[in-house]
Amino acid sequence: MKITDVKTYILGNPWKNWLFVHVETDEGIIGLGEGTLNGFAKTVEAAIHELKHLVIGMDPFDVETIGLRLFRDVYSNGGQIQGSALAAIETACWDIMGKAVNQPLYKLLGGRCHDKLRCYANGWYRGPRTPENFYERAKIVTAKGYTALKFDPFGAAWRTVDREDFALSLEIIAAVREAVGEKVDILIEGHNRFSVHTALQFADAMLKYEPTWFEAPVPPHNISSMVEVAKRSPVPIACGEDYYCREQFAELLKHDAVHIIQLEPQFLGISASKQINSMVHAHNGVIAPHSAQGPVCSVVCSHLNMATPNFLLHEIFDEFNEPWEENVLLPALKVKDGFLQPPEGPGLGVELNLEELHKHPYQVGNWLPLFKQGWEKRESNH
Structure with missing residues (x-):
């Protein structure tokens, strides 16, 4: 089995934009992952697309090597942004593994x-x-x-x-x-x-x-x-x-x-x-x-x-x-x-409902401003 593509989706949850990924394979199994990071949905999305060439063609079962490629091999320290991109792709690979062997992730x-x-x-x-x-x-x-x-x-x-x-x-x-x-x-x-x-x-x-x-x-x-x-x-x-x-x-x-x-x-x-x-x-x-x-x-x-x-x-x-x-x-x-x-x-045991996702588009103001008065009201800032 080989990874053929990584696709991204952003859902505009009012207090934090959520970022999801689908990792596709040549055997038709699709894995689901998430790369949400408060205030950086578009940034992590860009990182995923910039890094995905490192894993396309790899076996999704090789998660340790995939992790090294996405973190060590890049050499730069991208912090939580790089970590979120890595986790989104790697989680989807675990989902693929579970689906391939017909077992829940745990x-x-x-x-x-x-x-x-x-x-x-x-x-x-x-x-x-x-x-x-x-x-x-x-x-x-x-x-x-x-x-x-x-x-x-x-x-x-x-x-x-x-x-x-x-x-x-x-x-x-x-x-x-x-x-x-x-x-x-x-x-x-x-x-x-x-x-x-x-x-x-x-x-x-x-x-x-x-x-x-x-x-x-x-x-x-x-x-x-x-x-x-x-x-x-x-x-x-x-x-x-x-x-x-x-x-x-x-x-x-x-x-x-x-x-x-x-x-x-x-x-x-x-x-x-x-x-x-x-x-x-x-x-x-x-x-x-x-x-x-x-x-x-x-x-x-x-x-x-x-x-x-x-x-x-x-x-x-x-x-x-x-x-x-x-x-x-x-x-x-x-x-x-x-x-x-x-x-x-x-695998994860869940699937992403794309129909619901498309009802809630990305919004710039969807983030949690924890050092702003009234943040606990969780109102959208756009």
């Missing part, structure tokens, strides 16, 4: 490690940044059966905050804890916002609300800063979604400070993601992959998580997005009572 990655995947809700707090809104919407989430939920209470904060904003953030955390009760996990999202000292001030102040983790409290580029926060914070630190190669995880893990790793398969590809999961396993850590790109990414994470013994939680954004999203993939991925099963069909 069976190829090590088989079933769990009866079902416990999910946490994200994106559910769309609306005004008030304790009342967070309280009411958290109630709705737990009524759906979720036993864990994540949220960013910090508005458009960057590095430092004033006393009034600090107090509001804590009031929001308190409101969510009151809404969900003692038995539900609350996960605090930092979105790389703070300086080390501000992050530690928040970690100390939020401890009484018993968060399960404080995610990405400082920018990821200086791993030493993340390590310092992790070693001094009374709340467990989670991070990893920004990294796009194994070496970055190796540098983070060698400090034995962060033990909740949120790798992003969308930047790594499935082969590297599986290997990083094993690295985390060897460091006595757990994985909770980032799964807030698009719907194919969520399906990929479901397969990866099912085949990973040290899996902790599966992120669900899709249920709290536009109602038409459930028509983008056939069949749609469904959460039941806060838990999920990966699709059982061959």
